[in-house]
Amino acid sequence: MTDHRASFDARITFGNGGDLAVHGFRVDLPGPDASDDEIAALFVASLGLLMTDGVELDNVEIFAEPHKGTRGGPSDRAAQAAPSAGGALVELTRPPGGGTCLVAPGGGLTGLPLARTAELPAVVVRVAGAGVREVGVGAVAAFDVRGRAVLLHTGAPGGGRLTPEAAAWLAGRGASLVGTDADGLDGPEGVAGSAALDVLLAAGVPVVERLAGLDRLPPTGAVFTAAPPRSEGAGRVPVRAFARVPEA
Structure with a gap:
């Protein structure tokens, strides 16, 4: 079975103030049809971010690539x-x-x-x-x-x-x-x-x-x-x- 990953830009705002922006970030996906909400959740889990208020994604690209072991991703869950x-x-x-x-x-x-x-x-x-x-x-x-x-x-x-x-x-x-x-x-x-x-x-x-x-x-x-x-x-x-x- 072919693995898939996503590349994207993102901006996160936090409930206790502040924000974080990334460009070209990549995460493992459970499949090629992952939604923006699923990708955003994987992104937050991969960094272990707390008090996240909102995530805005841009320039999302999904492509075939072997999983790298994103924390909280499909491969990581199987390993638990x-x-x-x-x-x-x-x-x-x-x-x-x-x-x-x-x-x-x-x-x-x-x-x-x-x-x-x-x-x-x-x-x-x-x-x-x-x-x-x-x-x-x-x-x-x-x-x-x-x-x-x-x-x-x-x-x-x-x-x-x-x-x-x-x-x-x-x-x-x-x-x-x-x-x-x-x-x-x-x-x-x-x-x-x-x-x-x-x-x-x-x-x-x-x-x-x-x-x-x-x-x-x-x-x-x-x-x-x-x-x-x-x-x-x-x-x-x-x-x-x-x-x-x-x-x-």
Whole structure:
């Protein structure tokens, strides 16, 4: 099913005084026929605005685009339900030889709990098609990442380098795992020292590289698994990654 979003200009007035104007704001929609009132309600919910008195929309455009996880939107509501044993399984491993792998903290798998890699609620951070070369704090800050697998959908093997600052933000807020469909978190240049991979591993956060199929996952609500084999002495190992997507 095709996702839809809306772009619009808006002016909000508040019951306790003041107003707010935005231009080109975007929200996820439940469908292509959403009314202006529905879009206005999604806009207010997405920002968590209180004491809203009125919303005026202008230049509304509705178009097909994957959901980004607007707070209070259709994908967010689906994610509020507890993960279910039902739903379709989605393959997230690249074809044989593609190299999907897990990088374990501490240089080995011995101390990596299974709970850090299996049946994790997932959030998908989409930057694919946006021309973004770096994924910074602003791209991940809207998500509740505690106890979750944070999956970066960059859309390109060499795209979407995670900044060290964003890696520190994710680790500091309790992300269980970070994954990417790129060849690595630090981009083709392989930045060393304070690179994102180093930051996450130092904080005990495992990383999964070279994922596939993230475009088939909703922004929130899927359950992610990339459990490594039971072995010792290996810091980077092949995995079969997959996700269970809740039924609509």
